[in-house]
Amino acid sequence: MEQLGTLADPSQFTGPIGLGESDAQSALASLRMMWLIRGVEERIGDAVIRGEVKCPCHLAIGQEAIAVGVSIYLRPTDKIFGTHRSHPHYLAVGGSVYGLFAEVLGKQTGCSKGMGGSMHLTAPEVGFVGSVPIVGGTIPIAVGAALAAKKDGVGGVAVAYFGDGAVEEGAFHESLNFASQFALPMLFVCENNLYSSHLHIKERQPSDSVARFATAHRINSRLVDGNDVEAVSAATRELVQACREGQGPGFLEAVTYRWRGHVGPREDLDVGVRRPEDHQLWKMRDPIARLENGLIESGWAQVSDFEKIRLEVSLELDAAWDRAMNDPLPEADTYLAYSFETH
Amino acid sequence: MRQIRYSEGILEAHHFLLKNYPEVFVIGQGLWSPWYVGATMKDLDVVYGRDRVMDTPVSEDGTTAIATGASLCGYRALVVHPRMDFMLLAVNSMVNQAAKWSLMLGGQAHPALTVRGIINRGGEQGAQHSQALHSWFAHIPGLRVVMPSTAADARDLLIGAVLSNDPVLYIDDRWCYDRTSVVSEPTAINLARQRPQRLSEGEDITLVGCGWTTGLLLDSLSLLEQQGVRAEVIDLRVLNPIDPTSIAESVAKTGRLLVVDGSWANCGMASEIVALASERLPLGAWKAKPQRITLPNVSAPSSRVCEEHYYPTTSKVVRAVAQLMDPELLEPTLLSGREVNFDTTSVISN
Numbered sequence: 218m219e220q221l222g223t224l225a226d227p228s229q230f231t232g233p234i235g236l237g238e239s240d241a242q243s244a245l246a247s248l249r250m251m252w253l254i255r256g257v258e259e260r261i262g263d264a265v266i267r268g269e270v271k272c273p274c275h276l277a278i279g280q281e282a283i284a285v286g287v288s289i290y291l292r293p294t295d296k297i298f299g300t301h302r303s304h305p306h307y308l309a310v311g312g313s314v315y316g317l318f319a320e321v322l323g324k325q326t327g328c329s330k331g332m333g334g335s336m337h338l339t340a341p342e343v344g345f346v347g348s349v350p351i352v353g354g355t356i357p358i359a360v361g362a363a364l365a366a367k368k369d370g371v372g373g374v375a376v377a378y379f380g381d382g383a384v385e386e387g388a389f390h391e392s393l394n395f396a397s398q399f400a401l402p403m404l405f406v407c408e409n410n411l412y413s414s415h416l417h418i419k420e421r422q423p424s425d426s427v428a429r430f431a432t433a434h435r436i437n438s439r440l441v442d443g444n445d446v447e448a449v450s451a452a453t454r455e456l457v458q459a460c461r462e463g464q465g466p467g468f469l470e471a472v473t474y475r476w477r478g479h480v481g482p483r484e485d486l487d488v489g490v491r492r493p494e495d496h497q498l499w500k501m502r503d504p505i506a507r508l509e510n511g512l513i514e515s516g517w518a519q520v521s522d523f524e525k526i527r528l529e530v531s532l533e534l535d536a537a538w539d540r541a542m543n544d545p546l547p548e549a550d551t552y553l554a555y556s557f558e559t560h
Numbered sequence: 561m562r563q564i565r566y567s568e569g570i571l572e573a574h575h576f577l578l579k580n581y582p583e584v585f586v587i588g589q590g591l592w593s594p595w596y597v598g599a600t601m602k603d604l605d606v607v608y609g610r611d612r613v614m615d616t617p618v619s620e621d622g623t624t625a626i627a628t629g630a631s632l633c634g635y636r637a638l639v640v641h642p643r644m645d646f647m648l649l650a651v652n653s654m655v656n657q658a659a660k661w662s663l664m665l666g667g668q669a670h671p672a673l674t675v676r677g678i679i680n681r682g683g684e685q686g687a688q689h690s691q692a693l694h695s696w697f698a699h700i701p702g703l704r705v706v707m708p709s710t711a712a713d714a715r716d717l718l719i720g721a722v723l724s725n726d727p728v729l730y731i732d733d734r735w736c737y738d739r740t741s742v743v744s745e746p747t748a749i750n751l752a753r754q755r756p757q758r759l760s761e762g763e764d765i766t767l768v769g770c771g772w773t774t775g776l777l778l779d780s781l782s783l784l785e786q787q788g789v790r791a792e793v794i795d796l797r798v799l800n801p802i803d804p805t806s807i808a809e810s811v812a813k814t815g816r817l818l819v820v821d822g823s824w825a826n827c828g829m830a831s832e833i834v835a836l837a838s839e840r841l842p843l844g845a846w847k848a849k850p851q852r853i854t855l856p857n858v859s860a861p862s863s864r865v866c867e868e869h870y871y872p873t874t875s876k877v878v879r880a881v882a883q884l885m886d887p888e889l890l891e892p893t894l895l896s897g898r899e900v901n902f903d904t905t906s907v908i909s910n
Contacts, residue, residue, distance in 0.1 A: 361629020
């Protein structure tokens with residue numbers, strides 16, 4: 218039985234990441250996007266505490282490297298699907314920060330017109346078709362988008378993000394079987410953060426590595442440290458290229474850890490869900506700090522560069538937040554028109 | 561003008577759609593096999609290719625969600641469930657996903673998907689090979705539900721369903737496959753404009769059915785005429801969103817309403833029709849209390865004698881109409897025996 222081994226050990230993989238195949242410009246772009254995602258989520262978490270954001274928000278702080286690494290090789294014409302925890306998936310392909318802030322605030326200017334909140338995001342202009350919270354729900358929908366891409370025949374790819382809990386759903390297995398059997402251009406991305414809402418994977422599955430299911434369905438898979446943006450992007454490049462060339466689906470398992478609780482800004486340390494010492498160790502494996510250290514080690518940047526990026530991002534996010542806060546709520550009956558396209 | 565059978569209507573709709581709309585494809589289990597879908601899809605895979613008429617693995621939920629995904633990306637997928645009972649494995653994909661994407665994303669995503677669920681019952685097939693679940697699905701906002709009873713509608717409502725940008729559940733019934741209609745050439749149909757239809761005119765009583773039970777009502781008309789009863793038959797056709805106008809207008813004229821439905825009574829389609837009519841008519845408009853004929857609130861039995869007892873028949877319709885026309889005439893019979901299984905109250909008290 219395949220196991221994660223040291224990949225699941227938080228005391229490992231804490232040093233600077235290797236940037237061998239990257240360059241200064243793209244590594245700094247990744248860093249900027251990771252700071253942006255973290256900044257967005259920290260602001261949303263704080264707004265939940267202040268009572269300004271009411272909808273359930275599932276934060277992915279600590280997991281930023283996966284969405285950023287995967288998105289480098291995606292195009293606006295690809296079709297990307299997310300989950301309940303999809304702020305990074307939406308932002309990493311260029312979904313509007315302002316549209317996300319307005320959405321979690323329930324404003325009519327939100328990316329989903331205030332009808333969805335944090336768990337229902339869309340940015341079709343950049344390829345992010347949608348995210349919805351039923352666990353595993355978007356995996357077969359993304360496979361349908363991959364079927365459409367194959368029919369289109371112009372090298373498009375569909376991507377489904379999901380967590381380690383979703384692989385316990387039947388639809389996941391139906392999806393892998395179908396995508397493999399029909400050789401669809403489909404990238405499955407499992408963010409294995411070791412937890413469902415509250416149970417460790419060892420309490421739910423006989424192995425802690427989910428890539429074993431790809432093997433069972435004859436799908437090419439890669440298992441990587443999900444807190445290493447370079448490792449994620451290198452594996453994605455290989456799998457996406459195979460999709461575009463008509464070689465069938467790929468499966469990426471990226472091992473990570475979420476710093477906050479299942480839902481909301483809390484860390485869930487006091488409810489018996491996980492051990493505080495693990496949590497502290499995983500913070501040492503911070504994907505952002507490791508990328509910064511990698512940049513310094515390679516001589517491509519110094520601390521003052523990072524401070525500049527962080528300030529820029531912070532100003533951008535503050536402006537987007539203020540704008541969204543000042544936007545109007547929808548008219549109370551607008552929702553009535555959204556069930557059907559035609560009436 | 562020419563005459564076609566219901567099953568031929570479905571086949572003709574497929575030809576019309578696959579020939580004229582390159583974005584249409586059909587996907588489901590058994591589509592290359594007459595064993596599953598009868599004559600309704602004969603040779604489509606040969607004519608249009610197996611890329612556009614896809615037979616699939618045994619994955620109802622996955623296939624329905626896959627069709628939903630393709631329908632969010634420029635295609636019009638028609639996913640076929642040769643038995644509605646097995647379609648229940650796909651309820652998450654239909655109810656949580658397809659029906660909700662438009663609302664959840666602020667009206668910006670429209671899965672132009674049609675799910676075809678075939679009612680296939682009788683013949684001692686038992687409880688998991690018998691269900692008619694249109695009432696369930698008609699409860700769901702965001703999912704259009706259509707149920708043809710005539711050969712013309714079997715064709716035209718399928719065309720309208722597939723050309724609709726909203727998710728649609730199209731329910732055909734194998735018990736209708738040999739019914740015939742006279743039709744002209746097929747044409748594009750706007751499903752949003754379809755309404756319940758009056759299939760016969762009369763001033764004594766309004767009879768409402770959907771799918772197979774509409775056929776049962778039409779088959780009862782000559783028997784009713786022999787008893788001097790002129791009945792107005794209204795075929796629901798579109799169960800969600802439902803337009804009650806023609807039903808209310810008819811009952812306003814006749815003062816009597818009998819709804820015959822091939823599903824269960826509790827929270828069922830027949831209840832909805834009675835409620836819609838009741839809300840719209842003044843108390844004084846009623847000459848008799850509205851009545852429902854439905855299945856007993858029990859799953860389908862297998863043995864043929866039990867099956868006969870289970871399903872509505874023309875004679876049950878005729879008896880119920882007679883009671884509505886003259887409540888005192890048949891009241892004692894109604895209360896007396898097993899044969900009045902159409903009366904839900906008596907079934908429960910048994």
